[in-house]
Amino acid sequence: MILVKSLAGKPWVWSFLGALVVWLATIAFTGGYGAGGMVTAALSLAVFTVIVGVGQMFVITLGPGNVDLSLPANIGLASAVAMKVMAGSDSMIVVGLLAALACGAAIGAVNYLLIWALRIPPIIATLSASFIIQSIDISYGRGLQIKPPPGFADFTNWQILGIPVLAILTVLFTIGAAIALQRMIYGRSVLAIGQNIRAAWLAGVNVGRIRFLTYTLSGALGGIDGALLAGYFRGANVDIGNEYLLASIAVVVIGGTSVAGGKANVPGVWGAALFLVLLLTMLNTFGVSAGVRLLLTGLIIVGVITAAGGEKAVR
Amino acid sequence: MTAASLDTTARSSAERGALARARLLRGLLPALSLALVLLAIAWLNPRAISYFGFSLMLNLAIPIALATIAQMFVIAGNELDLSIGTFVGFVGCVTATWLKDAPLIGVAILLGSIGIYALLGALIHLRNLPSIVVTLGMSFVWQGLAILVLPKPGGKAPDWLLAIMSFKPPFIPFPIIAALLIGLVVHFGLMRTSYGVILRGSGGNPAALKRAGWSLLKTKIVLFALAGLFGVLSGMALIGITTSADANIGNGYTLLAIAGVILGGGEFVGGRVSPIGAVIGALTLALAASPLLTFMHIPPDWQVAANGAILIIVLAARVLISRRER
Numbered sequence: 001m002i003l004v005k006s007l008a009g010k011p012w013v014w015s016f017l018g019a020l021v022v023w024l025a026t027i028a029f030t031g032g033y034g035a036g037g038m039v040t041a042a043l044s045l046a047v048f049t050v051i052v053g054v055g056q057m058f059v060i061t062l063g064p065g066n067v068d069l070s071l072p073a074n075i076g077l078a079s080a081v082a083m084k085v086m087a088g089s090d091s092m093i094v095v096g097l098l099a100a101l102a103c104g105a106a107i108g109a110v111n112y113l114l115i116w117a118l119r120i121p122p123i124i125a126t127l128s129a130s131f132i133i134q135s136i137d138i139s140y141g142r143g144l145q146i147k148p149p150p151g152f153a154d155f156t157n158w159q160i161l162g163i164p165v166l167a168i169l170t171v172l173f174t175i176g177a178a179i180a181l182q183r184m185i186y187g188r189s190v191l192a193i194g195q196n197i198r199a200a201w202l203a204g205v206n207v208g209r210i211r212f213l214t215y216t217l218s219g220a221l222g223g224i225d226g227a228l229l230a231g232y233f234r235g236a237n238v239d240i241g242n243e244y245l246l247a248s249i250a251v252v253v254i255g256g257t258s259v260a261g262g263k264a265n266v267p268g269v270w271g272a273a274l275f276l277v278l279l280l281t282m283l284n285t286f287g288v289s290a291g292v293r294l295l296l297t298g299l300i301i302v303g304v305i306t307a308a309g310g311e312k313a314v315r
Numbered sequence: 316m317t318a319a320s321l322d323t324t325a326r327s328s329a330e331r332g333a334l335a336r337a338r339l340l341r342g343l344l345p346a347l348s349l350a351l352v353l354l355a356i357a358w359l360n361p362r363a364i365s366y367f368g369f370s371l372m373l374n375l376a377i378p379i380a381l382a383t384i385a386q387m388f389v390i391a392g393n394e395l396d397l398s399i400g401t402f403v404g405f406v407g408c409v410t411a412t413w414l415k416d417a418p419l420i421g422v423a424i425l426l427g428s429i430g431i432y433a434l435l436g437a438l439i440h441l442r443n444l445p446s447i448v449v450t451l452g453m454s455f456v457w458q459g460l461a462i463l464v465l466p467k468p469g470g471k472a473p474d475w476l477l478a479i480m481s482f483k484p485p486f487i488p489f490p491i492i493a494a495l496l497i498g499l500v501v502h503f504g505l506m507r508t509s510y511g512v513i514l515r516g517s518g519g520n521p522a523a524l525k526r527a528g529w530s531l532l533k534t535k536i537v538l539f540a541l542a543g544l545f546g547v548l549s550g551m552a553l554i555g556i557t558t559s560a561d562a563n564i565g566n567g568y569t570l571l572a573i574a575g576v577i578l579g580g581g582e583f584v585g586g587r588v589s590p591i592g593a594v595i596g597a598l599t600l601a602l603a604a605s606p607l608l609t610f611m612h613i614p615p616d617w618q619v620a621a622n623g624a625i626l627i628i629v630l631a632a633r634v635l636i637s638r639r640e641r
Contacts, residue, residue, distance in 0.1 A: 067447065117631075118627070118630045121584070123395065124577055127570060129623065131574075132620045134620070245451070249448055250452070259445040290459075291460070291466070294458050297455050298454070298457075299456055302452040302453060305448050
């Protein structure tokens with residue numbers, strides 16, 4: 001009983017409950033068929049949303065107005081960079097991953113440079129950057145039809161007892177992120193800045209450095225995500241990251257992180273990502289048309305956000 | 316306090332003159348950037364600077380300007396609309412189907428969609444929701460509806476709309492007249508009427524406005540309804556030019572509209588927006604993105620980058636000027 005009560009008080013429980021309800025609704029429709037396969041598929045797809053979601057979460061936690069709109073373009077470019085560097089050869093996998101990581105981190109650093117040098121809101125800075133990255137990607141990745149190295153493609157699809165290995169690694173990564181957020185100076189500084197940037201500065205937090213690190217981290221995660229996506233979907237694509245603008249922001253908010261900043265929640269990102277992926281699976285299983293699927297996805301997201309409600313910024 | 320007042324009195328008239336110049340320069344920045352783009356075009360291709368050239372180059376500027384104005388209303392209230400592009404696409408699909416075949420139903424749908432915008436404003440205010448997430452969700456809703464209305468590209472614009480958009484006034488090309496008209500009408504409404512001041516105030520200092528007895532719920536509803544109205548106008552104007560529709564036709568407008576508002580001197584927070592600046596910003600983007608690049612023989616791949624680069628350059632210029640302002 002006490003356990004139930006303490007669980008209900010945690011915002012992230014709701015996102016997992018939502019995912020469970022959607023899953024149950026789907027297997028009720030199929031009569032129990034494919035229940036396990038659906039979880040496997042949902043886990044492997046949710047991974048990509050979780051990785052960028054965690055980056056976006058750190059950025060959003062920095063406070064109002066902080067959001068990384070360059071993630072889709074970043075993912076697209078990094079996917080092309082990874083495929084070009086790997087060039088279909090297994091021996092270059094690690095180099096390719098590092099290249100994608102570096103590409104993403106560089107984009108994140110440039111984002112912060114624009115915010116800092118032009119003193120503009122992060123939304124506009126990351127937006128302008130995304131325009132330019134998009135063009136670079138279109139020009140660089142034109143007609144790019146390099147398949148990922150077989151070893152890399154297998155790795156992104158590798159499962160142990162029906163559990164994708166990538167999902168296990170991502171769980172480890174999110175545990176690390178949660179520790180960094182709650183128990184390390186870096187994470188506590190991010191939270192402090194989000195709660196009150198001036199107070200954090202007066203308390204001796206190096207605000208500029210922490211914000212720089214956070215945008216670079218978000219960019220780097222976008223980069224690694226692009227490489228993994230290209231491996232999973234068998235090739236790079238300019239539009240490969242498009243859906244992750246909504247997804248990365250939505251999982252952060254549905255997962256119980258405060259949009260006003262200063263309050264973050266790592267487990268919620270997982271719950272919300274599973275919820276979104278299972279939601280799509282459910283709509284596909286019900287056999288609705290593309291138009292209805294988009295319509296319902298949008299309505300459900302707006303509905304969930306409305307139900308979760310925003311809270312007044314504390315200041 | 317005394318130090319500050321001493322400082323002000325100690326300022327020489329020359330310094331004050333420099334300050335006024337910096338402010339003026341900042342106000343003129345949107346117009347200057349447009350002039351710069353026009354000069355570049357004139358230098359690269361003098362023949363483009365003609366009645367016909369402008370009609371052609373600014374063809375798509377009217378819907379972009381209208382979408383920018385829509386975004387400007389939302390930004391004036393310290394919110395952001397990431398769904399305006401797909402909304403313009405949805406309106407386009409309705410315009411090319413219902414509005415032509417059954418005008419009454421078409422008008423009802425469009426009015427209803429403005430109503431939905433107003434409701435969104437109310438929802439965002441009452442539940443204190445982040446507008447970015449709500450409008451991102453709505454962008455899926457509009458896109459879904461657009462696909463349902465028009466599953467395949469096609470449809471046809473109503474004849475009266477085609478007639479309006481292909482209007483050829485003497486001497487001055489239609490897009491320029493339309494842009495001037497849009498800018499002046501919105502400027503008068505938002506900058507010169509008393510309720511316009513309240514609307515901007517709701518972004519500038521909501522707490523003060525609330526204490527003065529104004530309803531923040533009402534201002535937010537009005538701002539969002541105006542955004543919906545101009546979104547509808549933008550979609551209709553777009554279809555009047557392209558003559559047929561496609562569910563994805565407006566997708567690029569979301570980012571263009573934000574860029575246009577910022578280029579035009581708008582600030583993200585504080586209700587600091589400028590309708591005429593926004594229209595000028597939209598024209599600059601429309602000209603720089605495609606005609607200028609074509610004349611410079613730069614492949615269309617870099618069109619989006621040109622928008623980003625202009626945004627960064629103008630913002631950098633603004634920082635340089637602001638530094639002199641203080």
